[in-house]
Amino acid sequence: MKNEFKQEYEKLRKIAEDEAAERREAAYQAEPELKRIAEERRSVIFQMGLISAASGDPAAAREKALSEIQRLNKLEEDILLKLGYEKDHLEPRYRCSMCSDTGFLGNVIQKPCSCYLKRLSARDFASSNLNSGESFENFDLNIFKDLRQRSLMKNAKALCEQYANGLPDSTETKNLLLMGKTGLGKTYLVNCIAHRAFQRNVHVIKLTGYNLIGRVLKSIREGTNIEDVMNVPVLCIDDLGTEPMMTNITREYIFSILNERLNAGLNTVVATNLSYDDILDRYEERVFSRLISLRYCKVLMLEGEDVRLSVK
Ligand SMILES: [Zn+2]
Known part of the structure; x- marks a missing residue:
């Protein structure tokens, strides 16, 4: 190291x-x-x-x-x-x-040394742009005007918070998948989970699907590895599906990251605008099963109106 x-x-x-x-x-x-x-x-x-x-x-x-x-x-x-x-x-x-x-x-x-790991964690937290104040503590359910949506979000928040509080060891399913259209608060929830992990001294890296493939390409170009993404106790991938689809790279790396992390018992949180069919089409069966299968994954489907449009 x-x-x-x-x-x-x-x-x-x-x-x-x-x-x-x-x-x-x-x-x-x-x-x-x-x-x-x-x-x-x-x-x-x-x-x-x-x-x-x-x-x-x-x-x-x-x-x-x-x-x-x-x-x-x-x-x-x-x-x-x-x-x-x-x-x-x-x-x-x-x-x-x-x-x-x-x-x-x-x-x-x-x-x-533990002081080194703490430093590493603080650096990755800072570089994941997670200092925006988006946390479970600051989560305001009142931004959801529709009462049904508010109640769904309340449940989603509770589920995410429970998952985050179990990191890194006691969560029964290692992966959490947040699905739903743009603007329903998926990114906010991912940020809350990452923030809680950091508060609990669990090392976390958050990036978008686009950043992730960027990291992969850089490592291929420079002949280095993506050890941190593979080994970090909690990896949050936001906006899966926004990355470019490159032959022999995108599918393969996303599969091997999800698969190796599952085999190592590490937690991965994924948020995506893609539907089940989109995921199956885009990444094929083996990625699909690691994202959707109840054996590995808790799936949370967000519904409702785009809150960014209704927030005044
Ligand atoms: Zn030390």
């Missing part, structure tokens, strides 16, 4: 290290013995490398050096405590104590 925030983490580490250097300088002024200890320890560490390479018994030499370092550490700690400092007063104070602001844990096999 590549570090997407390399420069930000470098900056954080530099701030922590510069700040530690200042603290050290002040402590050395107050007690020069601390500086002497630091120099001695550096020299022991340096010689440890030389000795273990040259010595007949490298393990014993290493052991001796380590115990010398421990003695110096203890000495340093006692002086710091006597001066009224914390015992780690000379160490950098990283934002994240788990990864020391590197973003990754582990030496040989590295895995992303």
